[in-house]
Amino acid sequence: MLTARARVQAAVGQLVASRSGERATVALFRSVARGQPTADSDVDLALVLPEEVSTEQRDAVVDELVDHVRSRTGNTAQVLVVDRAGLARMVAAGDPLARSWSSDALTLAGPALKHLLSEPAAGRPRTQPVDEGGRPVGEPVR
Template sequence: MPGLEGVALRQLYAVDAPQTAGDVHARAGTGSRNGVRYALDRLADQGIVTRTVAGNTAIYQVNREHLAYPALTAALATFNPYRDLRDRLRDLVRECPWDGPLFALAIYGSVARGEAGPDSDVDLLLVLPDGRDVDDPQVDDLSEALHVHVKRWTGNRAHLDVRTRRQVRTAAESGDPIFASWVRDADLVFGPDLITETKESVA
């Protein structure tokens, strides 16, 4: 279901409890509050959502008795954009030409923490093995592919942090806050877990 109706319905389904339009808007992180309310009202008019008015406040909840509920449940239960993003990134980098020891690719930041908003960048960390330089043509091609495809898949910009393994170790040894954020957030998508290896070797 496209548009704000789909966004609102996913939020109602995820919480599975009565919510106001303000509640749904706050969780959705997109659209205006009135836009979300109109979307919920349209869903209520279709019967997919129930609407109960208490005073001046409308309360919404997914209608479990609707004939479409089993199909909606099946669709919403399998909707996992973060998992799909990880899978697509892994498949993409596997197809990119690469010679020698493997690099590591991880998602970090708000996307990895599940806190991303509609305008959030997709933060990616690319760690190169020893002997590879950030100016290597294969690194350039890989970086370009990541930027293009992340934008195409999500509508959001990829923020790609390319580091050599030596630079990662330097960040760890100097207590650079960015290394702490990688340790806390980084979700390895492909390659060796160089962040954990570096943390353990420096400790």
């Protein structure tokens, strides 16, 4: 019998990769990620999207994730959505949620969330010049 974490991994990883592309990250966190869920635990997912994803695309992915998790596991999914700039702001502010992701997040699709949290400007390419506020300027250096 599959564990709750294995069922979520199977249900979510491929879905997000096919709908949001390789630059989107989805990670499991809290009790299911730690292997400590109860029968009625929510499935907590962090969805980190590139800035160019439209609101409509984002909402469609979230709706599909929630439905997909419910149909495969019987549990409710809570999806926290942030773009990469928002993730950078969370890291810079010392947000407790971002700190918890660095220790217990389990990436299901896309670039590893723990890696995005440790990159300068939280997910921007290391070769991308940024201004004092962490916003990209100019073209990436190749």
